[in-house]
Amino acid sequence: MTVVSSQVRIRGTKDGLTITLGEGPWDDLLAELEDHLGRKPDFFRGGRVAVYVGERHLAPEALDALGQLLHRYGVTLWAIWTSSEATQRHAAALGLETGLGPPVQPSGDMLPSTLGAEPATIVFGPVRSGQRVEEAGSLVVIGDVHPGAEVICGGFLIVWGRLQGVVHAGVPDRTEVFIAALVFAPTQVRIGPIVAQGDTSALPDAPEIARVEEGHIVVEPWRRWYRHRVKNGLYRE
Amino acid sequence: MTGQVVTVTSGKGGVGKTTTTANLGIALARLGRRTVVVDADIGLRNLDVIMGLENRVVYDLVDVVEGACGLRQALVKDKRVEGLYLLPAAQTRDKTAVNPAQMNALCRQLREAFDFILIDSPAGIEQGFRNAVVPADTVIVVTTPEVAAVRDADRVIGLVEAEGKNDVWLLINRVDLQMVHRGEMLSVEDVLDILALRLIGVIPEDDAILVSSNRGTPVTLDGASRAAKAFQDVARRLLGEEVPITLPDTSSGVWQWFSKLLGRG
Numbered sequence: 001m002t003v004v005s006s007q008v009r010i011r012g013t014k015d016g017l018t019i020t021l022g023e024g025p026w027d028d029l030l031a032e033l034e035d036h037l038g039r040k041p042d043f044f045r046g047g048r049v050a051v052y053v054g055e056r057h058l059a060p061e062a063l064d065a066l067g068q069l070l071h072r073y074g075v076t077l078w079a080i081w082t083s084s085e086a087t088q089r090h091a092a093a094l095g096l097e098t099g100l101g102p103p104v105q106p107s108g109d110m111l112p113s114t115l116g117a118e119p120a121t122i123v124f125g126p127v128r129s130g131q132r133v134e135e136a137g138s139l140v141v142i143g144d145v146h147p148g149a150e151v152i153c154g155g156f157l158i159v160w161g162r163l164q165g166v167v168h169a170g171v172p173d174r175t176e177v178f179i180a181a182l183v184f185a186p187t188q189v190r191i192g193p194i195v196a197q198g199d200t201s202a203l204p205d206a207p208e209i210a211r212v213e214e215g216h217i218v219v220e221p222w223r224r225w226y227r228h229r230v231k232n233g234l235y236r237e
Numbered sequence: 238m239t240g241q242v243v244t245v246t247s248g249k250g251g252v253g254k255t256t257t258t259a260n261l262g263i264a265l266a267r268l269g270r271r272t273v274v275v276d277a278d279i280g281l282r283n284l285d286v287i288m289g290l291e292n293r294v295v296y297d298l299v300d301v302v303e304g305a306c307g308l309r310q311a312l313v314k315d316k317r318v319e320g321l322y323l324l325p326a327a328q329t330r331d332k333t334a335v336n337p338a339q340m341n342a343l344c345r346q347l348r349e350a351f352d353f354i355l356i357d358s359p360a361g362i363e364q365g366f367r368n369a370v371v372p373a374d375t376v377i378v379v380t381t382p383e384v385a386a387v388r389d390a391d392r393v394i395g396l397v398e399a400e401g402k403n404d405v406w407l408l409i410n411r412v413d414l415q416m417v418h419r420g421e422m423l424s425v426e427d428v429l430d431i432l433a434l435r436l437i438g439v440i441p442e443d444d445a446i447l448v449s450s451n452r453g454t455p456v457t458l459d460g461a462s463r464a465a466k467a468f469q470d471v472a473r474r475l476l477g478e479e480v481p482i483t484l485p486d487t488s489s490g491v492w493q494w495f496s497k498l499l500g501r502g
Contacts, residue, residue, distance in 0.1 A: 126433045128395035129388055144433065146391050 008032045017049040017075075026062050030069055037073040045074035050097075052081040060090045067094065125161055127151060138177075139169075147187060147200075159184075164200070166190075175212040180222060184208035189217055240271075240348040243355050243475065244373035245408075246397070248389030250360035252381045253410040256446060258357040259287045260457040260465070264472035266321035267457070270352035273312065273322040277369040278359040279334055282326035289453025290315060290323050299327035302339045308346055317458060322351075332365035337372075344372035353475075362396055370397055375404045375475070377437060381411045382423035387431055394434060406437035408471065413442040438471035439482060440464050 007022035007029055021029045037044050049070060058080075067077045079097035082088055088098040121135045125143020131150075133141070138155030141163075145151050149165035156177045157169040163181035168190040170177040175192040186198040189210055196210075196217035207222040245258045255278075262274035276284035279299060285291045296311035301324070308324075315321040324347075327334065347354045358369035370376060376397050380390040390407070397405050409428055416422035423431075425439055443464035449456045456465040470480045 128398075129392040131395045146431070148388060148392060 008036060010036060017044075017047050018052060018081075019049055020052040020054075021056070022054070026056075026058070026065075030065060034069055037069070037075070041073055047074075048076040048078050050079035050081060051077065053084075053087065055083045056087065057084050058082075058087045058090060060093065063087070063090055063094055063096075120156070120158075121153075127165065129165075145186075156180075162203070178209050178211040180207065180209040182207050184210065184219060189219075191217055240351040240354050241375060242344050242348070242373050243353060243375045243377060244358055244369050245355060245377045245379060246358035246366060246369060246393055247360060247379045247386070248362065248393035249380075249386045252379050252386050253440070253446075254360070254379050255284050255287050255357050256450060256455070257377070257379050257408060257410065257440075257468070258284060258355050259455045260468035261472055261475070262288075262321055262353075262355050263315075263318055263455055263457040264469045265353050265355075265475065266315075266318045267469075268472055268476065269320070270476070271320045271350070272353040272355065273324055273347055273351045275324045275347070275354060275356045276326035277335075277340070277356050277365060279326045279365065280328065280331040281359065282328050284357050285313070285323060285325045286453060287450050287455060288315065288323055290325075291453070294323075294325045297325045297327040298343070299330050299334045302335050302343060308343075332359065332363060332368065335368055336364070337367050340368045341372045362393065366393075366396070367400075370400055370402065373402060375406070376402050377406050377408050378434070379408045379410055380428065380432070382409060382413075382417075382425070382428055384423070387423065387428055391432055394432065405434060407432060407434040408438050408440065409436070410440045411442045412439055436482060437474050438467060440467045440471075 007024050009020040009022070011018050011020070019033065021033070051066065063080065070077045077096060079099070080087065080091035081099055082091075083100055091098045120138035120140050122140045122142060123133055125141050125145060127133055127141060127143070127145045127149040129146050129148025133139070133151045135153040137153065139151065139153035139157050141151060141159045141161065143160070144162040145159055145165040145167065147164045151157065151159075151165060152168045152171055154171050155169065155174070157167060157179045159181035161181070162183040162185065164185050164187065166188045167179055167186050169179045170192040173192045175194065177191060179189060179191065183203055184207070185200055185203050187200060188198055189196045191210065191212050194212055194215065194217055208219050209222045209225045210217055210219045212218070245254050245261070247254050258274050262272050265272045274284060274288070275298065276282050277298070278284070285294050290313050293313050296306040298311065300306045301308050301311045311324055313323040313325065315323060344354055356369045356373065359365035378390050378394055378397065380386045394405060407429070409425055412425060413422055417424050425436075429436060441463045443456070443462050445456050445462040446464050449458075456462050457468050459465065460469065470482075473480045
């Protein structure tokens with residue numbers, strides 16, 4: 001679960017919640033944080049949270065105000081991550097753990113939490129016409145998949161190259177998986193039980209991703225899909 | 238002496254396998270290598286016709302394999318070029334008359350007597366193709382810059398690699414400078430981009446090829462045409478020489494200069 005707003009970012013990690021407070025007046029940030037807490041009180045209650053404040057210098061009163069706010073919503077503040085020595089000192093005086101961080105982790109490390117259960121196989125291309133690559137789990141092809149080639153796997157399929165053959169991911173019936181390619185121009189795409197004809201009239205000039213939406217295969221620029229995901233906090237799905 | 242077996246193949250028919258085999262054979266012999274060109278297209282032989290040796294064929298490859306004659310009896314010597322021989326295909330049989338093991342045994346014999354054994358593969362991907370590819374040390378895949386030919390070449394490259402061959406090269410035949418410039422033909426770069434294979438040569442489209450094939454005097458025999466020069470370059474590359482490949486579709490440089498000179502640019 002991730003909530004992104006202008007300056008307050010709340011992220012679930014294996015150590016509980018991490019709240020990142022960005023730029024701007026401290027009181028404004030606290031007000032914004034309170035807004036988040038108030039919107040989903042049940043979600044936060046009983047949780048423990050580490051707050052990342054960057055290099056911000058915080059007086060003991062400011063830290064105390066943060067602690068009080070969290071306390072009102074039943075959240076325990078246990079750590080302050082900061083690069084400011086003064087802030088670290090003040091936080092330590094309040095009995096909090098301190099340190100440099102972890103800073104906000106790149107979302108990339110979240111992806112394996114889904115893929116991690118099914119190790120991916122890496123195959124080096126080109127996969128040529130008449131050749132067929134089959135894998136029970138997820139598959140990464142490094143190189144082109146030529147027209148007339150077939151690539152089939154039970155999980156996710158990622159082609160680091162030009163994809164022009166026939167591809168089938170999620171065999172036999174998984175529809176939550178996707179197919180991504182640097183150049184996505186397959187002759188035919190199948191995800192689970194769903195089939196779509198490819199458009200081979202022109203090569204796209206940006207990486208694309210194909211997935212199932214309401215029973216149809218949808219292809220969109222990878223960047224747009226990714227931005228949408230980030231905005232909606234869908235890293236872990 | 239252990240000769241090198243070079244198989245010329247393509248997948249699609251009509252892209253110039255036989256022309257390539259004949260011209261490379263002549264070029265290699267001219268460079269002082271004892272060379273035999275072997276027609277593995279049993280039942281549809283035409284290497285002898287293109288070489289102009291049809292009327293001297295007595296025995297053929299199937300006769301040798303079946304023991305009906307000795308290898309020396311079946312070899313036709315090309316009197317125009319020192320050290321060049323033809324082993325013709327049988328016309329009255331088909332591809333199943335020979336199997337890959339017999340081709341291997343035949344090539345073992347030929348390796349003793351020749352520096353280069355050039356095998357002209359039949360089109361297709363059936364037994365005749367396997368017969369031609371199994372004994373090969375080096376495989377040259379010929380294609381023209383056409384989508385269908387390139388697609389078949391891709392298929393064949395996969396099959397050749399599946400036979401465990403890793404000395405595989407691409408020869409792009411019949412590249413038409415003008416058509417590439419007009420955007421009507423795949424360029425050499427396009428073909429290489431699609432096939433991802435090492436290039437051993439580019440043969441420009443040349444009317445001299447058709448005329449010479451009909452006459453039974455391959456272009457490399459007189460050596461004056463652009464195509465002849467390109468085949469000679471391929472032969473030298475086979476010998477390991479570093480010969481730069483002049484791409485007929487580069488928009489600047491020698492080729493453009495040539496084409497302007499000829500009033501074709």
